[in-house]
Amino acid sequence: MAKSLVERFWAKVQKTDSCWNWTGTKTLGGYGHFYVGPRGAPKKCAHRIAWELTHGTIPDGLYVLHHCDNPPCVRPDHLFLGTPQDNTDDMITKKRHGRAKLTEADVLTIRTHYATGSISQRTLAKQYNVSNGTIGFILRHESWRHLT
Numbered sequence: 292m293a294k295s296l297v298e299r300f301w302a303k304v305q306k307t308d309s310c311w312n313w314t315g316t317k318t319l320g321g322y323g324h325f326y327v328g329p330r331g332a333p334k335k336c337a338h339r340i341a342w343e344l345t346h347g348t349i350p351d352g353l354y355v356l357h358h359c360d361n362p363p364c365v366r367p368d369h370l371f372l373g374t375p376q377d378n379t380d381d382m383i384t385k386k387r388h389g390r391a392k393l394t395e396a397d398v399l400t401i402r403t404h405y406a407t408g409s410i411s412q413r414t415l416a417k418q419y420n421v422s423n424g425t426i427g428f429i430l431r432h433e434s435w436r437h438l439t
Contacts, residue, residue: 300325300340310359311366313337321362341365342372354378360385383437392421398435405430 294302303315303325313323315337323337342355345367349355356378359369373381393401397419404410405426412430416423428434 296327297344300337300344303337304365306366310361310364310369311341312361313363313365317363323363323365337363337365338370341367342370356381393419393425393429393435395435395438398429398438401426401429402438 303313303323305312305314313325316324316334318324324334325337325340326332327335327340336355338357339349339355342349349372353372353374354377355370356373357364357369358371359366361369364370401415401419405412405415412426413423416426419426425434
């Protein structure tokens, strides 16, 4: 007999004392993906499915965010709903910037070193293993704007 969606979903979760981690396929960012429909149907984010299985439909325009800041976590009490702005605010508060290679300290150091005039944008890009464009965005405060 075929397993139900609920059985298939929770079978791919490893429960620990803290997070319940998704063990199925994941995105490069670590978020779980799960096929809800038949083979070949689009995948849905595992943490969103966990929310829906526990709390019901997610209202249009809202995200499912993680209190634990652990992308593969699907533990319902670690999840909460928020707007895109809530997601951005949460990211900044937790000092997480998506898949950023640089830390806030790196950005401040880059700006300080460049201001001395002793190092080029290209050299900084090589030193930090990012593109010349990324350094330009940082120096013009087009990215990491919250840092002064």
